[in-house]
Amino acid sequence: MPISPDECAHEVLDVVPLVMRTIRTEMRSHRAPGLTVPQFRVLVFLARNDGASLSDVAGHLGLTPPSTSVMVDGLVTRGLVTRRPDSRDRRRLTLALTSEGHAAMESARKFTRDCLAERLEALPESERATVVRAMQLLRPIFVSGKAEETDSEK
């Protein structure tokens, strides 16, 4: 049966918020680091982009600078991230994970993954493969903000 983009969008719009709510709830309920999903995403980004600026984080996470500033502020206060002015351009910030930040990220990742894995055990292996395949299909078309913007236009 042919699946129209619209039908597909319908399913995605129905199910993705549902899964997201679980991720959020489980991550929140994990007492130790008590990281929220957006905070977690900042840590993951910094783990892969050590020394990124606030604008880098905002851009890659699709947030505004003020929102990002507030969130980073919280992470700094909690000792998970360091924030220092760039020596060459003192307007810019150099953000990096502390070792606690690294640990908190790993811990949250593991905990949340375990919770999800527990649910995903309900599926037979072949169906898990379908889910993985779908995620791999969705990833490239949802990265980096705008739909109509291609690399060549950048």
Place this chain on the structure above:
Amino acid sequence: MPISPDECAHEVLDVVPLVMRTIRTEMRSHRAPGLTVPQFRVLVFLARNDGASLSDVAGHLGLTPPSTSVMVDGLVTRGLVTRRPDSRDRRRLTLALTSEGHAAMESARKFTRDCLAERLEALPESERATVVRAMQLLRPIFVSGKAEETDSEK
């Protein structure tokens, strides 16, 4: 290749927040109704479950009653939902969409679906079918709060 629950969880944790951010952003940017994702979900639920109680909504959306109460309150204030005591059991509420509520929901749905569909057009039909299948697999294992709770235990 066998996919472990853990690998599958990894992919889901990576991609779902990505898709969700797009949904959120696009829904927010749709000026007219200006519905948020959670509000939208309440309207969708009420469209399919006319006369549902507040607990019904809370249960099916996986929210606590106070959160739901606040959100419904906002929707009532904006004229999108009616809230009346049930005549048989006056503790219960009877919630329903107004015609504006219906219109706002349809409008938001159409707008957001169009945005998603635009991105999903990038996939060939067979891959869209994979995505739909994955959503259908995920739905039942992420509905209604707890992972380990089955109907028989309820």
Place this chain on the structure above:
DNA sequence: TATTGTTATACTCTATAACTATA
């Protein structure tokens, strides 16, 4: 003047705890 980031302000989402009204 343009860029980077922050502060001020304001909403919404969401939870827990304590409460009211009805059964």
Place this chain on the structure above:
DNA sequence: TATAGTTATAGAGTATAACAATA
């Protein structure tokens, strides 16, 4: 006493607008 909802309170996420500091 148990159930349905609400109110109070609190913290996070997010945005826009206005601002400060640096280039």
